[in-house]
Amino acid sequence: MANTKSKAKTGRQRSEFLWGWLFILPTTIGLVVLNIIPIFQTIYQSFFKTGDFGKGNIFVGLSNYEKVFGDKEVWQALINTLKYAIVEVPFSIAIALVLAVLLNRKMKGRSVYRTIIFLPMVAAPAAVAMVWRWLFNSDFGLINNVFKVHVNWVSSPQIAVFSVAVIGVWSIIGYNMVLFLSGLQEIPRDYYEAAEIDGATGVNAFFHITIPLLSPTLFFVLVTRVIGALQVFDLIYMVIDKSNPALSKTQSLVYLFYKYSFVNKNMGYGSTIVVLLLAITMIITVFQMIGQKKWVFYN
Template sequence: MTLRTGSAVGESRDPADLPVPVATTPQKKPKSFDGYWPWLFVLPTLLGVLGFYIWPIIQTGYLSFTETGPFGGEEFVGIDNYQTMLADGNVAQALINTLIYTVIVLAGIPIALLMANLVNQPGLRFASFYRVLFFMPYIAMPTAVALVWRMIYNGDFGILNWMLSLVDIDGPYWTSTPGFAIVSVGVVGMWASLGFGIIILGAALKNISPEYYEAAQLDGATKWKQFTSITVPLVTPSLFFVTIISVINGFQLFDLLYAIMGQYNPALVQSQSLVYIFYNQAFIQNDKGYAAAIGMVILVTIGIVTFFQFRMQKKWVNYV
């Protein structure tokens, strides 16, 4: 298809000379004091962030060192809650489960990139229809998604096991067998977040100038070579963004798990996520001090993981 732009051949321009539409070069402005007005405009948001994010984090940090009664009134207990947590096998199991879930969701990113590539094929009919279709699960309520998947996964009457039975496979009880359960939830999480990756990566793909591909083709690069040497490097900033968001969302797994597992599930104890344990301690068992400690661990873990992701980005992210 690039043959149509054959006129470019005679010019034999190096792709690096082309204007790059991906990122506009930032305009250097002289540093100056802009007055107080900008602060006035960000004030509403700033107050919100301080009041509803920063202050609660500080408070939660404080609460994690206390034993809190069901109706308030806390007593300072030092690091007791953290010591309890170290000895609590359920927390360790929950951390492992959360990691498994996050890894599965991350595995969806390459799939999303391939799909985005397919959806962005020039001349593809109904392209926006496909995009909407893939994005739907992401905007659907997790509880609604969970209910549908509960039916699919149903061990006795679900369509998944029915299909497996056609090829003589006796499917397990997907959501109530320890080990299978968290993976089953992970697959739904991956499926539900594909749309997000497709939209973000699709936008990045559209920003890659077609001239790169034309030049590569002239040099004899195969489609696959073009994908790995042009497409992938040029979408790395978006890949990085999607990875960061997926990891953060993965660590916050709660409602999908809660709704898919249901309340009668014998595998629940072995399949909890960190946030699930947090919820259970804070709102079912009324141990808000311990819950705050778990909340702090979630916060710090996400912070550390994200920090290392930012450190690592130099190694693989290309900002053109």
């Protein structure tokens, strides 16, 4: 009796093993070939210099890294990326949060508002960037003509990166809002009812109930938005021309990565820049993970 039971068990185990590996094989092979090996190849590539017609790959040791740390263009690109993130992340989260709270009730037009606010999410960034560039046009643009100003929104080195960040905020609010709305729906109504009895309504309830109970969602959106903002490329590439005087003050790290790897064909230096981006992303994410203990509540 015991014998047949254990036999059945090993049979079951063997079949789970075979089916399990059969099912995960495509994904596992794909991940190894498309992602895991490329990570090491990129790191390896960062010790080489490529390009210079006919010379192929030349081992240069750490000199790409020495160059990166002394490269003013790279440091400026890092500053530009951080400036972009510092505008995009907090504004897109704060506005989306307020909208989600306003929409988290039975009201007329709820789904119409939600549909409209989410709309930018389904538009291609290439098209979005072209329209905003046209809206921002200093001579003929809607914004300058309606508000009767003459601001060089996207060609002034001081403000161009912030103008691009405004486009980023506009594009992503709907996405954040939808995530917050689904987080808010998990908060039981009784919490608010209990708070109302204690006299906490409106703003008070927002800070004492909504924020703490939504904090896991808030944290998730914050981490993913920071990572996304650090990788900004499409909007900058589309809005800022190669001849734009604001280019050096707007180009992001990923923009430089693209330029070095695929325009200048120096994949070694491009790899070094992306390894730098990896390091920065990881450092910031680790800090956020440590910081979450102070404000994120899981029940």
